[in-house]
Amino acid sequence: MISKELKIFPNPYNFEPRRHLAEDGTFVRIEEVIPFSMGKRQCLGESIARMELFLFLANLFNKFKEIGSSIFMEAMEENGGEGMKFRFPPVEINFHQL
Known part of the structure; x- marks a missing residue:
């Protein structure tokens, strides 16, 4: 592992x-350090999971059509960790099974 290379990190087992x-x-940017918690390297399966979720929801919504009666969802706020907050605006959804 690069993070345990003594030439790059003296005392690699100490928290410094x-x-x-x-x-x-x-x-100070160290060229040998490759962070795997940022950008596309955050999770190798994240893009696949997002695509699968999109396909699942698209196929689910494809089985319904919009009608007059509605479901109202209140505004929500979720804590996403790492100091991020997600705010979802209120939504009115109208569905009827085909």
Whole structure:
């Protein structure tokens, strides 16, 4: 593992977050470090899971048609972790099975 390479990280088994900071406190980018918690590298299956969810919902909604009676969903707020919050606006849905 790159993170345990002694040439790059002296004392690799010790928690030292300052190893990524310069003397003035700015972030120092280490070329050998490849973060797997950002962007497309966050989860290898995330894009597949999103596509499967889309296909499932698209096929489910394909079995219904819109009608006059409705379901009203209140606005919701979810905590997504990592300091992110998701806000869902109120929605009115009208469905009837085909």
